[in-house]
Amino acid sequence: MQAPMLQPCSRRSKPEEYFRVKYGKDSFLIQAKKVNFLPIFLDIHDRNCVVAGGGEVAARKVAMLLRAGARVTVVAPRLCSELLEQLNEQSREGKLVYRAETFHGDHLADAVLVIAATDDFAVNQRISEAANRLRIPVNVVDNPALCSFIMPSIVDRTPVVVAVSSGGTSPVLTRLLRARLETMIPTAYGRLAAYAGEFRDRVKHRFSQPAKRRRFWERVLQGPFAEMVFAGKDQAAKAWLEHELENETEEPVKGEVYLVGAGPGDPELLTFRAMRLMQQADVVVYDRLVSPEILDMLRRDTPRIYAGKERNRHTMPQESINDLLVRLAREGKRVLRLKGGDPFIFGRGGEEIETLSGNGIPFEVVPGITAANGAASYAGIPLTHRDYAQSCIFVTGHLKDGSVDLDWPMLARPKQTIVVYMGLLGLTVLCKQLIAHGLPNTTPAAIVQQGTTRKQRVLAATLETLPDLTAAAHLVPPTLVIVGEVVKLHRKLAWFQPEGNLPGDAE
Numbered sequence: 001m002q003a004p005m006l007q008p009c010s011r012r013s014k015p016e017e018y019f020r021v022k023y024g025k026d027s028f029l030i031q032a033k034k035v036n037f038l039p040i041f042l043d044i045h046d047r048n049c050v051v052a053g054g055g056e057v058a059a060r061k062v063a064m065l066l067r068a069g070a071r072v073t074v075v076a077p078r079l080c081s082e083l084l085e086q087l088n089e090q091s092r093e094g095k096l097v098y099r100a101e102t103f104h105g106d107h108l109a110d111a112v113l114v115i116a117a118t119d120d121f122a123v124n125q126r127i128s129e130a131a132n133r134l135r136i137p138v139n140v141v142d143n144p145a146l147c148s149f150i151m152p153s154i155v156d157r158t159p160v161v162v163a164v165s166s167g168g169t170s171p172v173l174t175r176l177l178r179a180r181l182e183t184m185i186p187t188a189y190g191r192l193a194a195y196a197g198e199f200r201d202r203v204k205h206r207f208s209q210p211a212k213r214r215r216f217w218e219r220v221l222q223g224p225f226a227e228m229v230f231a232g233k234d235q236a237a238k239a240w241l242e243h244e245l246e247n248e249t250e251e252p253v254k255g256e257v258y259l260v261g262a263g264p265g266d267p268e269l270l271t272f273r274a275m276r277l278m279q280q281a282d283v284v285v286y287d288r289l290v291s292p293e294i295l296d297m298l299r300r301d302t303p304r305i306y307a308g309k310e311r312n313r314h315t316m317p318q319e320s321i322n323d324l325l326v327r328l329a330r331e332g333k334r335v336l337r338l339k340g341g342d343p344f345i346f347g348r349g350g351e352e353i354e355t356l357s358g359n360g361i362p363f364e365v366v367p368g369i370t371a372a373n374g375a376a377s378y379a380g381i382p383l384t385h386r387d388y389a390q391s392c393i394f395v396t397g398h399l400k401d402g403s404v405d406l407d408w409p410m411l412a413r414p415k416q417t418i419v420v421y422m423g424l425l426g427l428t429v430l431c432k433q434l435i436a437h438g439l440p441n442t443t444p445a446a447i448v449q450q451g452t453t454r455k456q457r458v459l460a461a462t463l464e465t466l467p468d469l470t471a472a473a474h475l476v477p478p479t480l481v482i483v484g485e486v487v488k489l490h491r492k493l494a495w496f497q498p499e500g501n502l503p504g505d506a507e
């Protein structure tokens with residue numbers, strides 16, 4: 001193997017061809033290795049792997065090798081406490097052997113793989129050379145130039161493992177990519193793969209044509225079977241798969257409805273489950289408050305039905321929406337019923353699933369971040385606080401015949417935060433009633449326009465001054481009113497300031 005460069009770069013060398021490695025107080029410039037690695041998964045079950053080094057990094061590598069079923073020999077003069085613990089746990093089963101020595105070539109006698117994780121550059125280099133002479137794959141931690149293999153970042157959904165590597169060029173990029181993949185792959189994928197493994201032979205036996213088998217698995221792994229496993233209904237999933245296997249002729253697909261909360265506006269507040277169901281739905285029925293950015297995240301070819309209800313413009317009566325969901329599901333479709341915020345908070349989600357349940361349509365409910373949580377967090381107004389509010393109450397402030405019908409004595413209590421949905425038109429009545437029922441007119445109160453979006457605006461004032469301030473500000477719905485001492489904290493805690501809206505602008 002070619003020895004790494006240990007001298008500083010010459011003026012003519014390109015900096016990207018070198019990188020610096022640190023060993024304690026020393027640092028070296030190493031020539032970068034410009035090769036493409038072959039991605040493989042290695043079977044090291046019951047084979048001997050050597051780890052040189054007794055520190056925490058070595059401990060992590062040992063744990064990884066043991067997880068893959070290897071027998072591991074650790075070579076190091078001393079061990080850190082983590083390795084000593086592993087040794088106590090594993091040595092009884094003969095899985096982990098400790099050699100309290102400095103590394104020499106004999107340690108590699110029956111090794112199939114070696115990892116050098118010492119803090120001594122010269123030792124690591126010797127290990128690399130010895131392993132290369134014996135054609136044993138070697139990894140030197142943080143030193144790609146001395147490696148014949150590198151370890152990828154992994155997303156572990158055992159038995160499914162996704163490996164990510166930048167070929168040793170950018171560990172940070174690899175980590176970022178891995179984090180993205182973590183969010184995209186449900187944790188239940190491991191169980192899904194394990195069940196697929198259980199049924200594999202039977203499916204092979206049942207469908208002799210590979211193409212037919214492939215179509216069967218595509219349908220199973222993207223359809224109700226996978227969905228039931230993700231929802232934790234494992235027994236039902238297996239029963240479904242048994243049934244599908246028994247009935248060679250495909251039955252008409254049964255539809256279902258996903259009642260999904262899309263959160264208050266910022267697409268990043270969607271849940272993983274919401275994201276996944278959005279990708280697999282056959283049709284979407286969505287509300288007015290679902291933001292365009294969120295609709296953009298649907299599959300492009302998914303048909304969309306607008307069922308938005310606007311004040312004085314009831315686009316589709318609730319009964320028609322309920323019936324529509326039943327009809328679409330009966331056509332065998334997977335229907336995504338997408339609602340702003342949380343479907344069970346002033347969202348009539350309960351009524352919709354009552355109708356589905358009454359008609360025997362399978363459904364599941366995915367909670368979303370409700371406007372109160374989203375808008376309050378982004379406005380820097382904690383809804384409860386040890387010093388200011390021990391309870392929080394959500395109400396709707398619908399104006400009907402010039403009045404708002406609420407239990408005022410129950411609302412006008414000290415140390416309580418009141419969040420009012422749909423309170424913009426009735427704001428004056430609301431503030432007056434709260435004062436009339438005992439809250440001081442100096443009680444802090446705020447209104448949040450389009451919380452969590454780039455158009456968020458927060459006006460923070462008092463019960464007495466908020467209505468006039470709001471009227472002058474020409475806010476654009478949706479808006480949310482928050483009343484209580486916690487509003488005082490907005491000026492100090494407002495962290496989300498899109499389009500130059502600074503905290504306390506209104507005061």
Ligand SMILES: C[S@@+](CC[C@H](N)C(=O)[O-])C[C@H]1O[C@@H](n2cnc3c(N)ncnc32)[C@H](O)[C@@H]1O
Nearest residue numbers: 341342345347370371421422450451478479480
């Ligand atoms: C019919 S309710 C639906 C509530 C929704 N299910 C939820 O959990 O947030 C609609 C009201 O929620 C409030 N709202 C929804 N999104 C909002 C946002 N981004 N900012 C402020 N208020 C919002 C407004 O008061 C709006 O009139």
